[in-house]
Amino acid sequence: MDLKTFIVTATALATQFGLKLLGAIAFWVVGQWLINFAVRLVRSRLKSKVIEPSLLQYLTSALSVTLTIILIVAILGFFGISTTSFAALLAGAGVAIGAAWGGLLANFAAGVFLMIFRPFKIGDFVTAGEVTGTVQEIGLFATTINTPENVLTIVGNHKISAGNIQNFSANPYRRVDLVAHLDHSISYNSAIRLLKEKLCQIPNVLTNPTPDVEILELSPTGPVLAVRPYCSNEHYWQVYFDTNRMILEMFGEVGDPAP
Secondary structure (H helix, E strand, O other): OOOOHHHHHHHHHHHHHHHHHHHHHHHHHHHHHHHHHHHHHHHHHHHHHOHHHHHHHHHHHHHHHHHHHHHHHHHHOOOOOHHHHHHHHHHHHHHHHHHHHHHHHHHHHHHHHHHHHOOOOOOOEEEEOEEEEEEEEOOOOEEEOOOOOOOOOEEEEEHHHHEEEEOOOOOOOOEOOOEEOOOOOOOOOHHHHHHHHHHOOOOOOOOOOOOOOEEEEEOEEEEEEEEEEEOOOHHHHEEEEEEEEHHHHHHHHOOOOOO
């Protein structure tokens, strides 16, 4: 091949490659614009559905990555590169990542469940994943709970969704369960009446529903009274401790030898 033929051939190949390169660039620019448009459209539609912001961000990011991969495969096909092996490689990588991140995927799926069905929200006092405390953050993979002992605990979402969830903040009030053990020498009717009067004097004890004071069981040394005032969740421990103190002081006043 002489020099002139080589130059002609090289020029034709360069022109062909250059045109394909320009076409691929144009394809990429237009494709990215369409991807951004689709992501914005999906985001605006999902926002109207009152979806958790972190879940919305994840879904739109996943859509953007998926569409970008499809665009790259299409551009490779435009250059005449076989995409069969590339697709097989992506599928194999997906299986490997799925197997390695099985626990993370389970936590993610549970996180989606928590955000969609919302069994609790940030600020609620709950028992979830065998941890009791105030919810600080609900993430896609884990939930952060601050316990009454002021210990910040991170619980995997899968453990939460796989067990029972108690939301103490869901109802406007909750009941404090305590007992008072009477001696046989003390009149239970008088004790019940006095306890009800004293309970109403404790700060933050609700009058509706009224506190419950009834005979819970009988013991060899005397009846055991159930003492059950009601209060809002934020005042639970204050009412709990004040009621215990009131029981002790009241039975000291009436001369009960073993309150």
